[in-house]
Amino acid sequence: MSNPAAGAPLFDFFAQPSLPAPDVPADELTRLVAREFGLDVRLRSLGSQQDQNFMAHAVADDEPVAVLKISNPAFSAAEVDLQDRVAALLARELPDLRVAHVLQRDGRDLAGWFDTSRGRLHLRLLTVVHGRTLNGSRYLAPAVVERMGALAAAVSRGLEHVEHPAQDRVLQWDLQHARRVVELLAPGEPDTAVRERVVAAATAALAVLEPLADRLPAQLGHFDLTDDNVVVPPGGRLPDGIVDFGDVLRSWRVGELAVTISSVLHHAGADARTTLPAVRAFDAVRSLTDDEVEALWPLVVLRGAVLVLSGRDQAVLDPGNAYAQDGLDREWRILEVATELPVPVVTALVRHALGRPRTTPAPRPAPRLAPLLPAGTTVDVLDAGTRSEVNDLGAWTDAGTLQREAERRLGAADVVVLPHAAPVLTGSPALSAEEPATVPTGATFWSRRGFSALAPFAGEVRPVDGGVELTGAEAVLRLSAPGPGAVPGATRVEPGQPFAAVPAGRAVHAQLVRDPALDVPARVRAAHAPGWLAQVHDPAPLFGLAPVVPTSAGEVLRRRERVLAEVQEHYYAEPPQVERGWREHLADVDGRVYLDMVNNVTSIGHAHPRVEQAAHRQLRLLNTNSRFHYAAVAEFAEKVAATLPDELDTVFLVNSGSEAVDLALRIAMAATGRRHVVAMREAYHGWTFATDAVSTSIADNPNALETRPDWVHTVEAANSYRGRHRGQEAHRYAPEAVATIRELASRVDLAGFVAETYFGNAGGVALPPGYLRAVYAAVREAGGLAVADEVQVGYGRLGHWFWGFEQQGVVPDVVAVAKSVGNGFPVGAVVTRREVADRYRTQGYFFSSTGGSPLSSVVGSAVLDVIVSERLQENAAVVGDHLRERLTGLAGRHELIGAVHGDGLYLGVEFVRDRTTLEPATSETAAICDRLLELGVVVQPTGDHQNVLKVKPPLCIARESVDFFVDALERVLVEGW
Template sequence: MTDTTPASAAPFDYFAHVELPTPSLGDDEVRRLFAQTFGVEIDLRSLGSQQDQNFRVFARGSDVPLGVLKISNPAFSEAEIDLQDRAAARVADHDPTLRVPRLVAGPRGPMSAWWDSSSGRVHARVLENISGSTLMGSGYLSPAVVARLGDLAARVSVALDGFTHPATARVLQWDARHALRVIDALLPGETDATVRESLRAATTDAAATLTPIGDRLPVQAGHFDITDDNVLRAEPGALPDAVIDFGDVTASWRVGEIATTVSSVLHHDGADALSTLPALRAFHARRRLTSDEIAAVWPLVVLRGVVLVLSGRAQVRIDDANDYAASALDREYRIFETATAVPIPVMTAAIRADLEGAPDGGDTDRAWRSGPLLTLAGEIAVLDAGTVSALNDDGAWLDDGALDRAAAAALDRGAACSVIPAWEPVLTGAPRRTPAAPATVPTGATVWLAEPTALTAAAVAGATVADGTLTWTDGRETVTITGLPADATAAELPARTRLFARRFPSDGAQPPARVVPALALAWRTVVGDVGPALGLPASPGPRHPSDDLLERRYRVVADVQEHYYTAPPQIERGWREYLMDVDGRVYLDMVNNVASVGHAHPRVVEAATRQMHLLNTNSRFHYGGITEYGEKIAATLPDELDTVFFVNSGSEAVDLALRLAMAATGRRDIVAMREAYHGWTFASDAISTSIADNPFALETRPDWVHTVVAANSYRGAHRDADAARYAPEAVADIDRIVAGGALPAGFVCETYFGNAGGVALPAGYLQEVYAAVRRHGGLAIADEVQVGFGRLGRWFWGFQEQGVVPDIVAVAKSIGAGHPLGAVITRREIADRYRTQGYFFSSTGGSPVSAAIGSAVLDVIQQEGLQDNARDVGAHLAARLEDLGTRHPIIGRVHGSGLYLGVEFVRDRETREPATAETAAICDRLLELGVIMQPTGDHQNVLKIKPPLCVTKDSVDFFVDALARTLETGW
């Protein structure tokens, strides 16, 4: 029944076994043969494979895996199986940090034998079960995971360098060197004509690049199947650290190792060709690619996609019971489609630029060698349609027609031609909500002519017109001009008509009208700039990836003054709830409560501009703005809060509030709630105990600061219904502080627990605590810096939710809509007591411009119904988030009110263990999907959702949809 002799001494040759039905032993037969051969009674669980049969096996009654039973396809010889085992051992010995499966030893020795089975003579062996999970499926792969895939491929390649074995002479269908032969063998059998022709065209393009350099590509032994299915990570969220399945080990082109790996990235959620760059970069860092290998990578990825599609579809036709192969068909076709979405020369230029710093040996442009097609006499008005252009001010970027109006205005001023150059990102007309980087870089020039303009005589000879498109070619270069009227001729281009001109090699693909910024440099390398062909100035072109403003920031700005994200977009414009980067991508801003009424609100801009024309000076001068603005703020508050101080920030506002309390009471001690953040000045920092902002917050408090437990009803000492205990305990703490001889000047806390992510204080909390501190002669200070001014929707001020009136209110952030402005409001008698400390002034707090901006912001909130919008849109957003929580256990709770919400992520809803790493990764994924979001809380596990108050339902739906996609497909 079993022996150790090989079924065949000859190495496998795929072309002699094009059809390879998978072994199909039944479970009972496998258990019987296993016990007979290896002396162990087992339970088993079937695992998928395209051409082998795999099981995870357990000693009978045990839940600890004995290993993975691999029943090899009968076509493979014993030498080839030995090759696989020796290659795995070589990698494990060379790189002990990698987890690699070795052959398992059983009671009768190594578990490896030939079986005479119902599927014929097959080889069975047990390999170590490597714990963890694969990346199988089409969920999202983060750049870090993609980079690790490339690094693993490089480490295995380095380990197998110099490894030899007689069986490496075998011929496998997955060997990149034989891809064209495999395609020739399988393509005629493809029954879908459309699929067949797509595969044929892609193969021809790949072969054109690969064939001339094939003989120069280095050859060595390799794994050649380090894919998402064949790596493991020890736990969810960790980076892969194990490589399994050495079934495709052979000798082939070395570059095939990384080509195979990156192809497996392409079917994952949100992946495109550029998603592979982190893997290529990591491979190149450890296993440097030659110039020829860089040229070969993408053709090999394309051919891998073709082979996957043909092989998978062929396997299903001959083995329709193979569910593993059938389930892979969609993702294999997605690999092919994604690989071919970018032309090979363009993707190769992008890879070369990323790895070597230049797309094509340092030449980033193709010179125009012919004469210009047009003779333009007079001024050429070059229009800037980019992110920082004034053309896009006041929301004009939303209207693509703004380009035509700007061009017409230039022509009216006497310009002979208006032009938007190629290769410079265009914001005008950009989409508002983009789950992927949009194509914002034009590959051609947009031109408006003042007068009808004839082509040069030489150009007319090579030009034709059809369907409103003029095409000129000299056989080497082609230029197209679209936008012509239907009756146009090649003799003349029309006046005051938007025309779009592109240039490309005559034997190459015509570029799309616009491309994503990350591919712009590569596309320009391949097709060139059309400007000189039209007699226009050459475009400066897209920025090179090495043009890194961030590095300059690191050199000049203190490290501790951090920025959002590890690799942040360069944001240079805002409008309403949107932020725009320099590449013309529009992001949804869901975190920016500073821009309370929306970015660049015209009324705020107008107020600031007008006042700058009039006066901006020290606030100690006498002018109307400071009085009028103070009256407006006071009118929003209870009557007794009638006196206003103006400062520059929330930190200063809280600092001043504390000084007022100290001056009014003649005391220095302050009681504050723990886990709160109040600012960075000496006094506001002293009462801040958020360990997210200062890990040593509690142990470094000065002796005049006393704290009470954070009244967090979700994560604190008392949760849910028990949260009613916080207030009596805080009162008892205040009584003990007083009994110890420290009379409090005041009690300070956020009126809505903002640092925790928008957690409401327990009902009645402030009523009891304010009463206690006042009973001992202290004052109640409300920190409204984050939640004041209508953000909570139902209440204009946070303290209104608690049914109390504080003695001092500190507010900032939203009141200036991004302008440095803060205020402290109190009773007249408290304000007057400050004179015991001297006098107070803030040079620019309440300055004419600050007062004008603050007044405009308050007007906008009130007159445009933004508090109502916060209530209505916030309720809709909260409901959608709550619904999301019913489907995803990582959502522990949705906190907040209005447009001050928090989504708290936990690893376990019972223990409420904070999902800190997951929250950071989720924010990074949301950025990729076009949403600006950041974590908050002491554990940094809460999404702080506080968008501009003008945010719409469509925008918050986009945010929730992006979050849902992230939770469903991974981060």
């Protein structure tokens, strides 16, 4: 077993660039492992770029027992020893990580040099790191990317002071040698377009990197901690394992991070911004120097260039190597994404993410600017942001709004300016899976009359496509206008001299760029804005304006968290700052528009003009407490009662769903003179003392069942999907509930039974047919009242029925409703029979200051009028049926979807890990919601297990919008979350 090449020189790629992987037959290796290591195994190929790897399964039970690695014969014994020592050290020093290292038996390494049919080769058996790698191009969540950066940092720190005789081996993957690799392999690349693209990218990256090279710290490292070489434990989401030490050597420390984040770039939805969690995680452990920050993205680009050239070269050299062949598209994608943004832009993004402004050399200050406009020019600033009145009533959906608004304002001002860096909502797409470009990198302006623009600094003027460019010593001013009539000009000018003719009435974009070689888009994505805005100066001084300093959404969130109770939650860990709604759409302060699939509060659509007009008019007339006499309250109460069966004719008005259900319970108690109430388990009814008492959803209150007062009794949740009785057996719930109620009635005096008429907390599961008919009869037989919680399902949401109890063919004694009643305004109602309502007098009087106030009443009336006039119940039926059909089709293609519940626009998509056991896919549901937010959809989980998407959009939602939602959901299920 001695190695005749023990004293061989270290491998040098440039002396031996051709490196085909070993190809020892599997049956031969099986016999060798049995003979030399005493293991009876079956081998399954794992693939490798330059080695030969197999998973070894025990023949007896087919369990994986080891990884068999056959090293490339080009590597010396010292290099193999280097790999094994580093693996063993990390396994010992980093106990929280699972590290693949050489197996031992009786103190002996299961490794050595052996004669094979392909020559003398080194074989070793490595420990199995159970789980899965991140191989493939599925989506990687920010938490996964962050963990990859943390793993790279942990390995880097663990190897910081390690030295080894073989550490200076020369591999093509060592980014210190990237220039030589490109120069060696590029001439042999047969595809001219590929060759030119790679060489151009490498040349630009090297121009930034090479002046820094001597100042970059170097150390021993893994330098291949990629998505292929980190392992996620079974059932987990975050990698905690490391394999494959074939590229261990001494190189630039920051290269460890560059290699790791480059492997993220080919995954679905990835770009430079999505690597930032890894950068922050690495920096938190291995603080990056200023030079390393500057070198990071050039190294990522060079990694992409080397991968493309090496992969394509290896595929030609070793055509039978499926691993090398399969990687070609991924490697090209890495280079494509690495070069989507210029290196300075990504570096600025990294600095912004780290809170690390550049210190050496200090960035040049903005140049001193003379005015662009003639003296005496009056200027009006146009706000096109999310909260601007310009975008009211859906005007933001029309890109022509800006031009029309500018023309309107030019009647009073000489020039109208849309400022730099302030996100623009106007024209942002309503349905977009990609973040649109909304942040201006300059100022757009319109002039009432044409004028000669004055040079703000000395420089050379030249016409460019679509405009004119003034290049000075410190910056470049670009004026551009789309289409014919672009801004002309040409000559050398001094400050204050005319240099361009500005046309009247046309939008002209003024951009102050720091680097004349950089082409900066007129608008950029908000996620990329910190990188792009670092490449430009604010042109506000050109117009005599102060710079715009917008408040960040992150700062507003921190303010919220400082003053609000922690228990007052918000959607998402890092929520967008939503400041506008229109129909089924929500818009954040960055001008990104989201599809709202969860907002049953805003039932008739966000910012409905009928509601706005009614509220505005009433506020001009009167708003006071509800004890005054005015017509609006009578009109509203009549409209509510008219939607219900004739016997439900008496209305109480309140502010919220919790108050409505609370009052309904009090009415039942007062009318019967009793206090005991029966409620269905796993339901949520509100946060008041009484409604919390009858709420038994553990998602809302983990101690709900244990803390229930003695006057609350429960029946089993009638869930035909997840409950004890499923499918056709769900009919058993009704007689069992009846038996429970009768048994209770023999011991206590029942005031009533309360339940949602459609099992909403479970995600929109319909109650079994006849359930409420049987239960209501039993309750009434016992002298109690039937209380229907219609807070979520009432008001036409079910499409085929206006009220949920209609689906069951029953009439309750008391109905509680809210949410939809005010379209987001705090209005709720309780409706019952006159004789029941009259008995509430035994409890004293009822009074709600703003429940039924003039303002509440006119808003409530307007909502009902819109539901009727815009046929929103019909829309809920038609669009809801289409949505359910599409979701059901999705369930047929994706095992994660256990069921689609509900009717109309009250649906639930339940995710399970196993369709037989119905194990809830809780973590998956949360991750899917986060991923959908990235794709422009707002949706949230519900249910005791938080594994159901609650799909309750505004009733006005369009068919194209629900199609967008389903397409986005399928994309997530295909690409990952």
